[in-house]
Amino acid sequence: MRLKDLPLRVTALTSAVLLVVPATLVLLVPRRLASGLDRLMPDAALLQSFAARPAQPAPALWQQRLGPELAQRYWRAQRRLWWQFWGPHGDAGAYLVFSASSTEPLPTDGLRVDDLIVVAPSPLARQLLQEQLKLRRRPPRGLDLRCSQALLQEEAVHWNPAALAQMLGPLAPLAMTLQQGCLSLRSERSSLLWQGEAEASPDAHGAAPNRLSVPALPLNPSTAQPLELRGQRLDLLLRGLLSTALLRTALAERYGLGAEQLRQLQSAPFSLRLQAQPKGAYRAGLQLVVRLPGDRKLWERWLLDLSTALEQQGLTRLQPQPALSLWNREDGAVVGGWRWLAPDQLLLFLGPNPVQAPTLQAPAEGDWQLAVQPAELEALQLLPPGLPLVVKRAAQLVLLGRGSGSTALAGRLELR
Template structure:
């Protein structure tokens, strides 16, 4: 067989194997870094909801139900024709909320995915863009006030609000703050000091409705006991009468109710001055 001068058969060299720990570590690093970056940078929709939760008093979420009639709120904010078209095409949750500024006037919030912004140009009040949400206010003044409040930087909350985000994104849920509780309950709001802020999901079962979620008190809502003054009471204390009690409450778990009731100075002062209740009894 004819060969070129100086030609040699190349020697076969087996491929070098990479160290398994190095390969595994590199793979984990390539997977962990993007996941960490995505965790630090929340989804646009979650960012929009988190901004709203820090600014509004009551926020409700609803699942997409295009087979049902168009809600009145949609018709008011979008008009009959546009509301009907967007309602039939919806595939994501939508929200309504109150900001505590315009009494009785809810805002409408929609996911901006699949909605052409050009179709909203004819609306009398332009929508606000917050993350991946389109906010439809009731009037120009409410739009301006909400826009000013949303400009405040919101730090991610690791507590109740952060855990509430998945409920508001996928369930029929409600989130409230102390301002909403005060508007709904009025004078009864102090009785519910432990549920000043909360988040609940609504579930439908054959035997009825179920609510699941959590609530918490807000720091600073409970009032401190008033300091004893130097002047003695003008009315001599009266001993509580067992035959004619001032207030009779029976139950197995009354701590939350009494904590809110006794936190009000309007209740504490007559009990101390008129009925002789001491600090230990009012604690």
């Protein structure tokens, strides 16, 4: 090879590398199959992906939005995933989303979003979505980006604060650490399993937390309570309850629970339990055990202030004892009370005095564990009305969490 030909050969080799490497990467790394999903996520209170099974009949939502014939035509062409989502106003109904060729005609109330067809539940819903899509949005990042990738690769669900409020209703403030999140879903015999993450703020864009393991076994139904929540920090509940100034003022003025006591309680381990009551004035009793930090005399003084406040509200103390206080109404029904279980453990309860108190047992993994028997709570009419039907009918639900600002989640739903 002549020396004068060397620059030409180097240039040719460089050009080949610049052309071949990107082309090879395009072939090896598949493109995202539904880029329009990123544009839909900001307008979706709840967005869920499903595996396409074209050998089976078209799902009910497809037939409702497209009609039997058109639904079956599009359904047979699906190969991987399809989606549904609800907008900020969930009562408008679900939007149907699926991949389709650009040559396919749009169905009634449908619009094309990049490589997706979106079918709205009504002409008005279609118009509202079309106007929202005209707004310029920044690309997804943090949890949004990770969730978008999950929704394009597997069965998953994404929610924001609007969906959480619709599902939990008045209980939504108790889930302040789970305002926005994403879960990957899979089934295992009669169980629905999930892993994912949630954030306390929709504006947070932190790194993904380390994953939690899915609970291996459900709780024993014969010994489980309708609801039991155990955690390392009472802040899990206090954060939502204290998010409004009105409630903070009521706790301080009516029950003597001031800022200093609340600050100390935030780091207290706790166990909260709901227990069904077959007899009496209440359908269920609520029991909270807390390991109180600091000097016990501080909490005894608070209990004295609490006793005074309850007397001013017309309640009467029943059989005062050093370690037990029971309070009843004018008709004699016991409405609640407290008792010391140990020098640093206090049981507070609403309803009858529990025969057996919850135990302060740390979760097997993570910072907190919620165990629920949804079907039993539904029978007691104690579940929020906005929860999905599959949850209301489930025998058991177990949810683990780790972290506060960015929370790792894992869980299991045992179907009947």
